[in-house]
Amino acid sequence: MSMAYEEYMRQMVKPMRAELTNAGFQELTTEEDVKAFMEKAQGTTLVVVNSVCGCAAGLARPAATQAVMQAENAPDHLVTVFAGQDKEATAAMRGYFEGLEASSPSMALLKGDKVVHFIPRHEIEGNTIENIMENLLGAFDAVK
Numbered sequence: 001m002s003m004a005y006e007e008y009m010r011q012m013v014k015p016m017r018a019e020l021t022n023a024g025f026q027e028l029t030t031e032e033d034v035k036a037f038m039e040k041a042q043g044t045t046l047v048v049v050n051s052v053c054g055c056a057a058g059l060a061r062p063a064a065t066q067a068v069m070q071a072e073n074a075p076d077h078l079v080t081v082f083a084g085q086d087k088e089a090t091a092a093m094r095g096y097f098e099g100l101e102a103s104s105p106s107m108a109l110l111k112g113d114k115v116v117h118f119i120p121r122h123e124i125e126g127n128t129i130e131n132i133m134e135n136l137l138g139a140f141d142a143v144k
Contacts, residue, residue, distance in 0.1 A: 013052060013085055016061070020048060023065035025078040034081065034092035041113045043076030044143050046136075047093060050082040051104040055125040060105035063124075063132035071137055073144035075109065109139045116143055 021027055025048065028034045048064050050056060068074050081090045083104035094102050096113055103120035110116065117139035124132060 009085065013082065016050060016052060016057065017080075017082065019061045020050060020065065020078075020080045023068065023078075025064075025080045028079050028081050028089050028093065029086045031088040031092040034089050037077075037079060038093075038096060038113050041077070041110065043111075044140075045077040045079060045110040046075040046140075047108045047110060048078075048080045049090060049093070049104045049106045049108075050080050050085075052084060053105065055121065056105040059127065059129055059132060060107065060124050063129045063136065064107060066129070067133040067136035067140070070133070071140050073140045075140060107136065109136075109143060111143055 017027060026037075028037055046064065046068065048060065050061070068078060081093045083090045090104075094100075096110070097108055097115055097118065100108075100115065100118050101120065103122075105124055106121055107119040107124075108115045108117070119132065119135055123135070
């Protein structure tokens with residue numbers, strides 16, 4: 001790929017990244033970032049596998065940020081990897097999603113380094129923000 005294309009994509013996804021980081025999500029952009037985070041993972045963590053698609057923009061990111069803001073039992077940690085952009089980080093995080101098909105966008109609630117709840121793309125796309133939030137909030141309450 002050309003350097004111009006790579007730079008264009010980096011610029012294009014900045015607001016997509018910022019939507020989550022401005023809401024308190026820590027971006028894990030390298031395989032090493034993921035490994036370092038997961039080696040110390042304690043408590044609960046919400047992982048958002050971000051994407052450039054419309055269902056990430058219109059549903060996944062808003063639902064995740066709003067659910068966290070409204071939660072009585074919010075996860076201890078909020079992290080995100082960006083599928084298609086930070087490929088090694090995304091692959092490393094998906095390595096912890098044992099038995100689950102790669103899906104982006106998606107959301108995983110972890111307890112320690114184990115997935116206890118997963119929302120794949122097919123449960124995001126065509127759904128409502130409210131239903132996705134309800135799904136997340138129920139999972140947060142069940143795990144705490």
